[in-house]
Amino acid sequence: MAVTQFEDIYLDLSQKKGRLRLADSGLGWKAPGSDQPFTVAAGDIRKATWSRAARGFELKFTLKSGNFVRLDGFNADDIDALKEPVKSYYNVTIETREHSYKGWNWGKTDFSGQELLFNVNSKPAFEIPLSTLSNANLSGKNEVALEFSLPGDGTKDGAKEKAGQVDQLVEMRFYIPGTAVKEGSDKGSGDEQNDQEEMSAANLFYETIKDKADIGQVAGESIVSFQDLLFVTPRGRYDVDMYPSSLRLRGKTYDYKIPYNSIAKLFLLPKPDEMHVIFVVGLDPPLRQGQTRYPFLVAQFQREEEIEVELNLEDDEFKAKYSEKLRKSYDAPTYEVVSQIFRGLSGRKVSTPSSFK
8 A cells, every 4th residue: 555654744733743644545643652643534535725834834634524634844845745645545636725915904704614714815814723712702893802722721631731831822803894694594585584684794703603613512401500690700690501511601792611620719708798698710721801811700699599400410310420419409599509519510629718607
């Protein structure tokens, strides 16, 4: 079996170099010291594109699933050694694509599979893999803010310590004026229908990002949801949906997904007025809202308010995974129920003053 091999190639913007092998069965990439190679079957490859990249030149494979495989670190003349094996092994011709170098900060956005393109004069200025987005928010009437996943977000085994050693883009904002008609609407069905389908261009872009990037969405149903909780920090009322490994904080403007391993500390504190109780969630890394960082979530509850909830879990699943950490149902003051469920799912102890009961 013929194999074409390249050394010192980076996979999907990784920090490590590896060895790339192309064969008629597919492609494989492996970093030094790694036990498991990354592989793609030949039948999954639909398209190949060659372009200039940050570390030399990039060969990008578009898969039939809509995902991409990026391989960069090539030299300019490597294209000659790649054309024949890619055509022979995968029956695709490498297309050369030029980027826009004008440096303009205005252009047209487009979505291609799992990628957001920013085009200037019909040429891509940059591309954003949707998998790198952690959040999107409407930060103004015509402005959409995209937040990028930090290295180590939602990971284990000390990855957060490594994250602190890396500089990377954490936020990008798009100003999108005007209105747009949602794709699929019937423009010829009358003014009433047009009014229903027309929306601000920024809002349509925001909804498209949320849908395509699956931001804030978690597989499966929530274990429990708390509606309209009052938060002092960040200020506002939020719905809290709690899942097995993360929670969603949903407000009118902002929507966050917070992994439980980002929760560093929990506090339950009485206020001096003796009418309210504060529940504090310490986060590492902090929650970001534009340029503002929130290392703590602070929710406020009325001391006498009570709530009755039942966990959305089958009996077998509850006994196997949660019986030692949670109760199947709760009927108690709201602050107690919320703090106990946070403790059970995050595994963090709730600290309280010795005099507080």
